[in-house]
Amino acid sequence: MTTTHCPYCALQCAMHLEPGPGGALAARPADFPTNRGGLCRKGWTSAEMLGVVDRLRRPLLRKDREDDFAEVDWDTALDYVADRLTDLRAAHGPEAVSVFGSGGLTNEKSYLLGKFARLALGTSQIDYNGRFCMSSAAAASTRAFGLDRGMPFPLTDLGEAEVVLLAGANPAETMPPMMAHLAAPRLIVVDPRCSATARQALAGGGMHLAPRPGTDLALALGLLHTARTANLLDTGYIAQRTTGFAQAWRAAAAWWPEQTEHVTGVPAHQVRAAAHMLGKAKGAYVLTGRGTEQHAKGTDSVSAWINLALGLGLPGRVGSGYGCITGQGNGQGGREHGQKADQLPGYRRIDDPAAREHIARVWGVEADTLPGPGRSAFELLDALGTEGGPSAMLLFGSNPVVSAPDAGRVRDRLADLDLLVVADFVLSESAAMADVVFPVAQWAEEGGTMTNLEGRVLRRRAAAAPPAGVRTDLEVLHGLATRLGQPAQRFPTDPDAVLAELRAASAGAPADYSGITPERLEAGEELHWPVTEGQAPTPRLFLDGFAHPDGRARFIPVQYRPAAETPDADYPLIATTGRLMGHYQSGAQTRRIPELAQAEPEAYLEIHPDTAARNGLTEGDWAQLTSRRGTTTARVRLRPDARRDTVFLPFHYAGAQTANNLTNPVLDPTSRMPEFKVSAIRVEPATTAQQGGHL
Numbered sequence: 234m235t236t237t238h239c240p241y242c243a244l245q246c247a248m249h250l251e252p253g254p255g256g257a258l259a260a261r262p263a264d265f266p267t268n269r270g271g272l273c274r275k276g277w278t279s280a281e282m283l284g285v286v287d288r289l290r291r292p293l294l295r296k297d298r299e300d301d302f303a304e305v306d307w308d309t310a311l312d313y314v315a316d317r318l319t320d321l322r323a324a325h326g327p328e329a330v331s332v333f334g335s336g337g338l339t340n341e342k343s344y345l346l347g348k349f350a351r352l353a354l355g356t357s358q359i360d361y362n363g364r365f366c367m368s369s370a371a372a373a374s375t376r377a378f379g380l381d382r383g384m385p386f387p388l389t390d391l392g393e394a395e396v397v398l399l400a401g402a403n404p405a406e407t408m409p410p411m412m413a414h415l416a417a418p419r420l421i422v423v424d425p426r427c428s429a430t431a432r433q434a435l436a437g438g439g440m441h442l443a444p445r446p447g448t449d450l451a452l453a454l455g456l457l458h459t460a461r462t463a464n465l466l467d468t469g470y471i472a473q474r475t476t477g478f479a480q481a482w483r484a485a486a487a488w489w490p491e492q493t494e495h496v497t498g499v500p501a502h503q504v505r506a507a508a509h510m511l512g513k514a515k516g517a518y519v520l521t522g523r524g525t526e527q528h529a530k531g532t533d534s535v536s537a538w539i540n541l542a543l544g545l546g547l548p549g550r551v552g553s554g555y556g557c558i559t560g561q562g563n564g565q566g567g568r569e570h571g572q573k574a575d576q577l578p579g580y581r582r583i584d585d586p587a588a589r590e591h592i593a594r595v596w597g598v599e600a601d602t603l604p605g606p607g608r609s610a611f612e613l614l615d616a617l618g619t620e621g622g623p624s625a626m627l628l629f630g631s632n633p634v635v636s637a638p639d640a641g642r643v644r645d646r647l648a649d650l651d652l653l654v655v656a657d658f659v660l661s662e663s664a665a666m667a668d669v670v671f672p673v674a675q676w677a678e679e680g681g682t683m684t685n686l687e688g689r690v691l692r693r694r695a696a697a698a699p700p701a702g703v704r705t706d707l708e709v710l711h712g713l714a715t716r717l718g719q720p721a722q723r724f725p726t727d728p729d730a731v732l733a734e735l736r737a738a739s740a741g742a743p744a745d746y747s748g749i750t751p752e753r754l755e756a757g758e759e760l761h762w763p764v765t766e767g768q769a770p771t772p773r774l775f776l777d778g779f780a781h782p783d784g785r786a787r788f789i790p791v792q793y794r795p796a797a798e799t800p801d802a803d804y805p806l807i808a809t810t811g812r813l814m815g816h817y818q819s820g821a822q823t824r825r826i827p828e829l830a831q832a833e834p835e836a837y838l839e840i841h842p843d844t845a846a847r848n849g850l851t852e853g854d855w856a857q858l859t860s861r862r863g864t865t866t867a868r869v870r871l872r873p874d875a876r877r878d879t880v881f882l883p884f885h886y887a888g889a890q891t892a893n894n895l896t897n898p899v900l901d902p903t904s905r906m907p908e909f910k911v912s913a914i915r916v917e918p919a920t921t922a923q924q925g926g927h928l
């Protein structure tokens with residue numbers, strides 16, 4: 234039996250993997266502080282991924298995209314890719330080659346991928362799909378607190394609170410074991426959709442506030458306004474532990490509950506009731522999720538929620554606080570160790586001369602040889618194959634053909650590349666477009682570390698050897714780097730050796746892992762970063778002061794502005810997207826698990842019965858949705874509790890059911906987060922031919 238952690242979301246539930254009937258590994262829940270012996274449906278079935286029928290076992294190569302793939306040996310595939318990369322760099326310079334990573338990669342892979350891009354390829358063109366997840370919350374936390382650790386407190390603290398406000402998060406569906414921590418507090422759920430979490434909130438004496446999509450920022454301003462006019466703010470805390478309240482208040486001063494209702498649609502009496510419930514609680518938390526973050530004003534929206542939390546005196550105290558519910562499995566660690574365009578390991582900035590000197594020393598190179606910042610995720614994808622953009626991309630652990638915004642445009646950009654190389658364990662939709670596919674190991678076939686949503690570093694353990702013919706991502710990077718002229722020892726294949734280097738690289742940085750060793754992890758220590766050598770870990774941050782030089786948190790004055798698209802005569806409805814319990818991200822993994830695929834086999838559309846009737850639709854029909862960017866189809870589910878102006882659809886499906894065909898890639902100016910959550914659309918019955926494409 235091997236004890237490890239789930240391959241999917243950032244809760245990183247602990248599980249035992251042991252042989253089941255027939256000898257195949259099966260997952261069983263393990264007792265652990267975050268999951269307390271629970272697993273969701275995805276976790277229970279996760280071991281089935283190790284035996285999926287279309288598992289890749291040999292590298293695939295084709296020299297012409299019109300051709301079928303041929304299976305080749307590893308040397309042939311690695312030599313081909315290294316030669317093509319060398320030729321493209323020689324012809325167009327190092328910026329012609331690019332790398333795209335993932336918030337699902339281990340800390341060691343994230344670290345080595347960034348090093349590979351900067352040293353072996355010499356390119357600044359690296360970013361990752363985590364940009365599409367937590368980047369707005371990360372940016373807002375950094376500017377408010379001086380540091381971004383999604384939850385700066387253990388998850389187990391939540392159960393002690395009287396009230397928890399969840400803005401744009403649906404953990405009852407996306408991470409069900411987390412709900413055990415939310416059983417005691419009353420919940421205030423902010424979500425345009427009456428989600429499973431919203432229903433639990435109502436059943437438990439809490440509230441559901443359903444703002445028009447794209448208006449959360451106004452709702453947060455309205456709650457701050459109400460809290461102040463009702464004398465609910467903690468003026469002593471504001472004076473002693475923060476700066477900038479006066480400016481933030483000026484931005485909130487006009488947001489009377491009635492004005493808030495006018496913009497958000499949330500009744501004024503609900504705004505008042507929510508402010509009182511939160512403001513009078515003895516212990517309270519404000520938590521944000523993708524619903525409030527994935528907007529072109531996502532950073533400011535999160536800042537507005539943090540301003541509310543600061544006004545009530547919550548962050549930096551035991552029993553209360555602000556946190557972001559990170560989504561991807563290593564969404565926290567993946568954003569710390571150098572696969573972001575603007576970052577070096579340890580959460581160091583790539584444009585900080587001291588950070589560059591430190592990392593260059595660890596890597597044994599001159600600091601001025603390190604490239605500067607590159608393009609953010611969507612900007613990078615959108616530049617592929619264009620004049621001045623990269624003509625090659627190496628893709629690790631990501632499936633942007635399904636998961637990126639304006640997915641049709643991203644497909645076109647990938648198709649225009651001279652070289653697309655994908656490392657994956659199955660032929661995902663993005664891998665199917667590649668020139669070369671490297672078959673790589675899965676989570677339970679290799680070791681490493683992950684950092685969960687509380688900033689706790691976890692040991693991922695191998696429970697089985699990879700199938701013959703399969704290599705790890707670290708081995709792929711080693712194979713390519715050495716062929717590109719790098720010394721072999723610079724790209725270790727042993728995860729513990731990479732961790733040792735990561736510890737040195739992160740020493741003294743905001744995300745300091747220098748004290749995190751395999752021995753401490755094996756001993757079961759609870760290691761929330763920062764963990765410096767010989768020092769105790771830090772489960773609760775900010776108790777003695779925030780990470781700004783003066784120790785004070787910053788109120789950030791933020792102004793409401795509408796979504797980039799608002800409904801009009803041609804596109805009269807708003808589409809918003811989200812996750813289902815049975816699927817994960819692009820679905821490349823979960824759509825291959827029979828139990829999960831049968832439970833949710835096709836995309837669906839939640840729509841109010843009146844809206845459906847106005848558009849000629851009824852329960853079970855196939856609907857076609859069209860935005861300015863593209864179309865998708867989904868099966869109609871009538872929901873009397875839905876907003877009449879908004880439809881919801883999940884984003885886990887591929888082909889003509891790709892919800893991201895609709896989504897708007899307009900970007901947040903700070904985080905470069907796309908506006909996934911608000912697309913103006915129209916909806917109509919799908920034609921028979923369209924239906925045939927999906928069944």
Ligand code: SF4
Pocket residue numbers: 239240241242243244245246268271272273274275276277407408409410411
């Ligand atoms: Fe895995 Fe997340 Fe489900 Fe836990 S909640 S079993 S980590 S998918």
